[in-house]
Amino acid sequence: MAVKTKAKSSVMCMCIKDGREYPSDRFYEHKNLEIFPKGYVPYCKDCCNDMLQYYLKKTGTIEASMWYVCALLDIPFIKRVFEKTQELNRDTDKFIETYYNLLWGSKSMKKALDTWESFSDSDVGFEEISGVTKTDEGIKAQIEKLELDW
Numbered sequence: 001m002a003v004k005t006k007a008k009s010s011v012m013c014m015c016i017k018d019g020r021e022y023p024s025d026r027f028y029e030h031k032n033l034e035i036f037p038k039g040y041v042p043y044c045k046d047c048c049n050d051m052l053q054y055y056l057k058k059t060g061t062i063e064a065s066m067w068y069v070c071a072l073l074d075i076p077f078i079k080r081v082f083e084k085t086q087e088l089n090r091d092t093d094k095f096i097e098t099y100y101n102l103l104w105g106s107k108s109m110k111k112a113l114d115t116w117e118s119f120s121d122s123d124v125g126f127e128e129i130s131g132v133t134k135t136d137e138g139i140k141a142q143i144e145k146l147e148l149d150w
């Protein structure tokens with residue numbers, strides 16, 4: 001008997017990092033349809049991983065790297081979701097995927113009043129992230145300035 005398989009509706013999306021179009025299953029979804037009307041982030045999954053690797057090299061910590069990626073994708077950085085991801089996943093290639101599944105695929109991570117829609121819903125601020133280099137840079141700049149003034 002021929003069973004007609006219902007094709008999952010797939011739209012083509014543009015990755016703004018590599019400038020190419022791919023089917024939507026190669027993109028992470030996004031909840032904020034006001035900002036992302038197609039319902040996907042504007043970077044393909046591969047590019048999202050590249051970004052995470054880039055920040056890992058730059059900052060040396062997965063927490064800071066994931067925080068930067070969340071900012072770029074405009075998805076919330078939620079401390080307990082991050083910690084759970086770290087617990088489940090030591091492989092950085094799957095880190096974003098695991099984080100995503102916990103953030104938007106799992107009801108158990110959420111409390112009744114939580115709204116996790118965009119980066120502005122993050123529960124950790126810049127200054128609380130270990131490995132974010134801005135402070136170091138700032139201190140370095142201050143020291144240099146002191147040396148010049150002296």
Ligand SMILES: [Zn+2]
Pocket residue numbers: 015016017018019043044045046047048
């Ligand atoms: Zn891409």
